[in-house]
């Protein structure tokens with residue numbers, strides 16, 4: 128299913144776990160260190176360096192860009208490490224996160240409450256994910272190197288809905304279906 | 309004091325450590341760009357076996373990714389790891405020049421810089437400042453017979469490394485204890501370790517040695533079984549059971565959770581049964597050369 132970024136609450140509410148989406152538009156990268164800083168800033172009453180309303184954050188730190196490409200290989204990192212920061216960012220309007228792996232028990236209810244989605248990137252398929260990135264621009268926390276916040280323009284970036292706004296969890300239902308022991 | 313190149317009448321082979329720098333550099337790039345053919349073939353085989361449609365779609369992307377990365381000489385995965393370098397050094401080799409480990413680290417530094425690979429190493433594990441060049445590598449040297457040097461470069465991503473575990477079982481736990489610990493590890497890892505996995509299991513030795521065995525098990529060529537019958541049988545049983553967990557490609561549910569299980573064993577104390585499980589993700593990378 129082709130989906131435009133930024134997402135809207137109407138679109139997000141239509142999504143179901145297991146839907147394969149192709150995203151086109153702008154999104155941001157941020158992972159451990161950038162999350163820590165953003166949340167500390169917000170908790171002190173400050174403004175994060177990016178406007179989060181209806182935005183999508185990709186938990187990723189790419190390889191350096193080769194001379195002829197906008198970005199190096201890029202793929203999702205393990206999401207659970209970002210869990211403690213999620214609600215603060217949802218309150219700022221964050222609408223979607225792209226990462227990999229299961230999340231903490233308290234994340235699905237938050238997706239329901241704030242009408243947001245958790246999307247799964249293709250862990251390990253970083254070379255072809257980079258091919259979908261058409262522009263990349265470092266916009267904040269440049270001192271964090273690979274972990275800085277970048278704005279990416281992606282075209283048809285493939286992701287799978289992992290937790291939807293009903294709070295359903297793809298991994299849980301998928302594994303139960305094939306589990307034999 | 310040893311002053312000559314003749315030890316006990318044996319001719320020693322001199323190697324300058326500086327010669328290793330370009331070799332290690334190329335191995336770092338090759339490992340990160342090119343997944344081995346055996347792995348890609350195995351992914352293709354598992355595409356046929358996978359029952360879940362979503363699982364198939366994921367496997368298809370992983371195969372395309374491996375082919376694209378190799379063709380375009382770019383990193384197959386963005387996490388180009390902490391660099392594990394394992395050297396088996398023939399005991400007839402004499403090193404000359406700079407300190408061996410400095411040469412290895414220089415090779416890693418150059419490989420990660422020139423190869424546009426991500427630098428993912430922090431200097432102090434608690435202060436956590438990036439060293440900026442992916443050094444130091446985790447280097448292990450073993451002395452073996454002969455006058456050759458085998459070098460294995462294995463960039464190890466954190467996703468799968470973080471889900472690896474070790475436990476000191478009691479001898480009475482036996483192979484059933486090993487099995488349930490391995491399965492528990494696979495379940496806890498779920499999708500975080502980017503399955504389909506290659507599972508390295510080290511049994512025996514001491515705590516640290518079992519961990520090392522489990523990492524060395526990951527260096528074994530795909531599809532090759534342990535030579536001991538009872539361990540080969542255990543490998544097969546484990547593979548079958550792991551694939552019944554339902555975790556599937558990337559943990560989305562499916563019938564292909566692991567591609568292979570490799571067990572390495574070593575004698576141990578009468579009162580011990582150490583077991584280590586080192587998980588390797590779908591982006592299983594290593595490059596090998598013998599000089």
Ligand code: SF4
Nearest residue numbers: 251385465467502589
């Ligand atoms: S676990 Fe492996 S495939 Fe997954 S992101 Fe890490 S290095 Fe890449």
